[in-house]
Amino acid sequence: MPDFDADDNKLTLKVVFYGPALSGKTTNLMQLHSLLNPQRKGELMVLETRDDRTLFFDMLPIGLRGDSGLDLRLKLYTVPGQVQHDSTRKAVLSRADGVVFVADSQLSQQDNNATAFGNLEENLEKVGLDIDTLPMVVQFNKRDIPGVADEQDLQTRWASTPWAPLIMASALQGKGVIDTFKLLLDRLYTIINGEYHLERQHGINRQTFIEGLSASHGERYAHL
Amino acid sequence: MRTFEDDPALEDLLSPEQKERLDRLLSDLCTEPVRLSAQRSEGSVPVEFNLETIGWLTGGSREERQAAANLIGFIMMFVAKYRLAANLHHDTTEASYAELQRQNEALKASEARYRELSEQLQDKVDEQVRVIQKSQQELYESARLRSVGQLAAGVAHEINNPIGFISSNLRVARDYLEDLREMVPASPTNQELLDDFEDLLTESMDGTTRVAGIVSDLKTFSSIDQADYSICNINELLQSAVHLVQTEYHHNLKITERLDELPPVTGHPSRLSQTFFNLLDNAAQALRDSDRDPANGRILVQSRIDGARIQVIIQDNGCGIAEADQARIFDAFFTTRPVGSGTGLGLTVARDTVRAHQGNLEIESRPGTGTRVTLTLPMHGGQEP
Numbered sequence: 001m002p003d004f005d006a007d008d009n010k011l012t013l014k015v016v017f018y019g020p021a022l023s024g025k026t027t028n029l030m031q032l033h034s035l036l037n038p039q040r041k042g043e044l045m046v047l048e049t050r051d052d053r054t055l056f057f058d059m060l061p062i063g064l065r066g067d068s069g070l071d072l073r074l075k076l077y078t079v080p081g082q083v084q085h086d087s088t089r090k091a092v093l094s095r096a097d098g099v100v101f102v103a104d105s106q107l108s109q110q111d112n113n114a115t116a117f118g119n120l121e122e123n124l125e126k127v128g129l130d131i132d133t134l135p136m137v138v139q140f141n142k143r144d145i146p147g148v149a150d151e152q153d154l155q156t157r158w159a160s161t162p163w164a165p166l167i168m169a170s171a172l173q174g175k176g177v178i179d180t181f182k183l184l185l186d187r188l189y190t191i192i193n194g195e196y197h198l199e200r201q202h203g204i205n206r207q208t209f210i211e212g213l214s215a216s217h218g219e220r221y222a223h224l
Numbered sequence: 225m226r227t228f229e230d231d232p233a234l235e236d237l238l239s240p241e242q243k244e245r246l247d248r249l250l251s252d253l254c255t256e257p258v259r260l261s262a263q264r265s266e267g268s269v270p271v272e273f274n275l276e277t278i279g280w281l282t283g284g285s286r287e288e289r290q291a292a293a294n295l296i297g298f299i300m301m302f303v304a305k306y307r308l309a310a311n312l313h314h315d316t317t318e319a320s321y322a323e324l325q326r327q328n329e330a331l332k333a334s335e336a337r338y339r340e341l342s343e344q345l346q347d348k349v350d351e352q353v354r355v356i357q358k359s360q361q362e363l364y365e366s367a368r369l370r371s372v373g374q375l376a377a378g379v380a381h382e383i384n385n386p387i388g389f390i391s392s393n394l395r396v397a398r399d400y401l402e403d404l405r406e407m408v409p410a411s412p413t414n415q416e417l418l419d420d421f422e423d424l425l426t427e428s429m430d431g432t433t434r435v436a437g438i439v440s441d442l443k444t445f446s447s448i449d450q451a452d453y454s455i456c457n458i459n460e461l462l463q464s465a466v467h468l469v470q471t472e473y474h475h476n477l478k479i480t481e482r483l484d485e486l487p488p489v490t491g492h493p494s495r496l497s498q499t500f501f502n503l504l505d506n507a508a509q510a511l512r513d514s515d516r517d518p519a520n521g522r523i524l525v526q527s528r529i530d531g532a533r534i535q536v537i538i539q540d541n542g543c544g545i546a547e548a549d550q551a552r553i554f555d556a557f558f559t560t561r562p563v564g565s566g567t568g569l570g571l572t573v574a575r576d577t578v579r580a581h582q583g584n585l586e587i588e589s590r591p592g593t594g595t596r597v598t599l600t601l602p603m604h605g606g607q608e609p
């Protein structure tokens with residue numbers, strides 16, 4: 001649920017990186033933090049990890065100003081993927097406006113992907129969100145590892161779902177991370193613009209929304 | 225509603241004491257004291273943390289002010305991290321607790337439902353047992369009544385005819401005796417013979433009258449013709465029950481009848497007769513079981529009107545009912561008498577019959593002194609023909 005504060009003309013959106021343990025959610029967020037160069041970017045808050053495993057969540061706030069003075073904020077969260085942290089996962093997931101599902105491409109992890117996806121469906125229902133209308137992108141990470149699940153197979157398998165096409169990524173190498181995020185922003189814009197008239201009332205069209213929030217240092221430099 | 229992820233305000237991050245301490249520590253680093261405040265004021269610079277302005281800083285030199293604001297923003301990140309984690313922990317703990325409570329409630333509700341169900345089950349079983357007991361009793365009683373009734377009807381039918389012609393023959397014979405007196409020569413011997421003959425005939429006629437009475441009582445008692453509810457004369461039913469009990473006890477009982485005039489009552493004559501008979505039979509047995517001299521045993525049968533109700537009282541000065549047994553006297557098959565002398569159904573059947581007539585049966589008894597049974601029947605419907 002977007003959080004709109006009319007007094008401050010501030011709209012806060014929440015995107016949650018979900019997925020099985022060790023699939024690379026935190027790595028995705030760390031890469032976004034270093035690669036992105038949006039209008040406004042806060043600090044990456046990594047909350048208490050043990051052996052690099054997320055215990056609570058990670059959070060990165062980024063922002064954009066509209067012509068109307070709209071203060072648009074996007075808070076990017078990761079959940080802890082380990083099974084035992086389900087109540088934390090549920091609390092972080094609640095009121096999400098968009099989800100990035102980070103799957104692990106390694107063949108040995110396919111069961112875990114399925115379990116985590118089932119857990120996502122279950123928790124979305126518990127927090128009152130509809131998986132069919134929620135903007136969501138599915139990323140298959142760790143493509144750099146040899147012998148991972150075949151991309152063509154994966155794309156075919158997901159072709160008939162609302163989440164096709166899948167994004168292939170290697171978060172460790174910073175590949176596919178921004179593509180994933182851009183696709184999510186694209187899907188998110190459709191829903192949010194419908195509800196808050198971003199384009200009509202605040203002068204934020206799809207392109208401004210996506211590029212304003214996902215501009216990377218590379219692109220910035222390219223403009224120069 | 226605040227959730228863990230809401231942007232924290234200054235007072236969420238620092239207590240007033242902590243804020244003052246921070247002011248002092250920063251002031252030590254500056255040429256002029258600096259002050260952090262939630263409100264903006266003249267010349268203040270914003271303190272930003274994660275895209276959010278959480279406060280305003282005044283004092284110090286221009287450079288010092290900005291440097292201090294940056295430092296506070298950096299420190300706030302660690303404070304906020306802790307707050308966020310603590311809030312999240314609080315939220316999830318509360319959610320888990322609420323969920324636990326909800327489950328507990330659900331568990332309690334289902335437990336209550338099962339308990340209720342099991343109680344209902346017990347009630348249903350009890351009720352079913354009562355129904356079975358009652359129909360068993362009724363079956364037993366009606367079979368008994370029917371066989372007694374059939375026997376009585378048969379006996380009445382078989383005896384009625386011969387008694388009829390015996391008594392009319394006896395009357396004719398007495399007429400013939402008058403004729404004989406005129407025909408036979410008058411001698412003292414003849415006279416004596418004829419007188420004796422007349423006495424024999426008179427005695428026989430008394431006997432047949434008595435036999436006819438018993439037959440009629442049997443007919444009333446069994447009420448063969450009245451299987452269902454009909455108009456009954458309570459006093460008549462009482463009297464035939466008294467006669468039958470007397471017959472059973474060889475006319476040795478001292479029964480006093482004090483019967484007031486009563487309106488006719490709608491009822492089941494044979495069941496009422498059976499009830500009266502059972503009560504009288506109980507009274508007679510109580511006299512026999514008493515330590516008292518049998519010559520002093522008395523049964524009092526009373527009927528009277530009590531407001532809109534009819535009361536029948538059967539009282540004896542027999543052995544009474546032991547206190548320990550009084551609570552059980554209505555139990556089906558309960559009997560204090562030796563095995564074989566009765567089924568014990570007497571009082572249960574009596575109470576059921578009276579209840580079926582919307583009446584009431586009360587028993588007062590004192591061991592060694594006697595028993596008084598008061599039977600109350602409503603008069604309604606009794607006025608109709």
Ligand SMILES: Nc1nc2c(ncn2[C@@H]2O[C@H](COP(=O)(O)OP(=O)(O)OP(=O)(O)O)[C@@H](O)[C@H]2O)c(=O)[nH]1
Binds near residue numbers: 023
């Ligand atoms: N080879 C390879 N390793 C990766 C990639 N992405 C992440 N990893 C590694 O996988 C491990 C787990 O990554 P994280 O980002 O901490 O995983 P997570 O999904 O946040 O895990 P949890 O917090 O436990 O849910 C780390 O050692 C990463 O370096 C990738 O694209 N390729």
Ligand SMILES: [Mg+2]
Binds near residue numbers: 025026053078079081
């Ligand atoms: Mg993590």
